[in-house]
Amino acid sequence: MEIAEFQRRIGDTYGERDVARGRPATVAWLAEEVGELAQATRKGTPAQQLHELGDVLAWLASLAEQLGLSLDAAALRYTDGCPACGTSPCACP
Amino acid sequence: MEIAEFQRRIGDTYGERDVARGRPATVAWLAEEVGELAQATRKGTPAQQLHELGDVLAWLASLAEQLGLSLDAAALRYTDGCPACGTSPCACP
Numbered sequence: 684m685e686i687a688e689f690q691r692r693i694g695d696t697y698g699e700r701d702v703a704r705g706r707p708a709t710v711a712w713l714a715e716e717v718g719e720l721a722q723a724t725r726k727g728t729p730a731q732q733l734h735e736l737g738d739v740l741a742w743l744a745s746l747a748e749q750l751g752l753s754l755d756a757a758a759l760r761y762t763d764g765c766p767a768c769g770t771s772p773c774a775c776p
Numbered sequence: 777m778e779i780a781e782f783q784r785r786i787g788d789t790y791g792e793r794d795v796a797r798g799r800p801a802t803v804a805w806l807a808e809e810v811g812e813l814a815q816a817t818r819k820g821t822p823a824q825q826l827h828e829l830g831d832v833l834a835w836l837a838s839l840a841e842q843l844g845l846s847l848d849a850a851a852l853r854y855t856d857g858c859p860a861c862g863t864s865p866c867a868c869p
Contacts, residue, residue, distance in 0.1 A: 696864040737850035757830035771789040
């Protein structure tokens with residue numbers, strides 16, 4: 684799936700609610716989901732890890748929506764290799 | 777850009793380094809970047825917010841790589857509306 688399409692669907696599904704709750708609440712939810720992903724990474728099953736990866740991605744897309752920014756545009760920073768050293772594989776010291 | 781293509785590029789650019797550092801280090805970096813995104817959301821410019829959105833997405837993709845999981849597959853959970861109530865817009869109580 685396209686990153687932009689994913690963001691669009693998240694906006695359609697949760698946009699109105701998330702805007703009503705506000706950005707700080709979205710940041711809090713994102714942090715909560717990152718915590719759940721951290722736990723699943725340490726001791727979860729692959730299915731649980733996949734579930735939490737999806738949740739973090741969804742909250743990240745929701746935050747991008749609220750900021751009026753495109754997650755696809757954000758991804759562009761990494762499409763030509765490491766943005767710091769400009770190569771792939773990264774050759775940063 | 778496709779989610780799967782983004783993950784592939786992150787794997788090409790950082791995969792070897794990230795695997796050498798291990799999963800806990802990747803989780804720590806992800807948490808750090810989420811903190812930076814939280815700060816940019818509160819008081820950053822749109823350019824800074826876009827930068828941090830990209831960094832969080834990159835570390836999320838790197839973690840998916842290390843877990844041997846597909847971020848694209850993770851995204852599927854949200855493609856037919858809210859996974860909890862099954863509708864879009866979400867109608868959860």
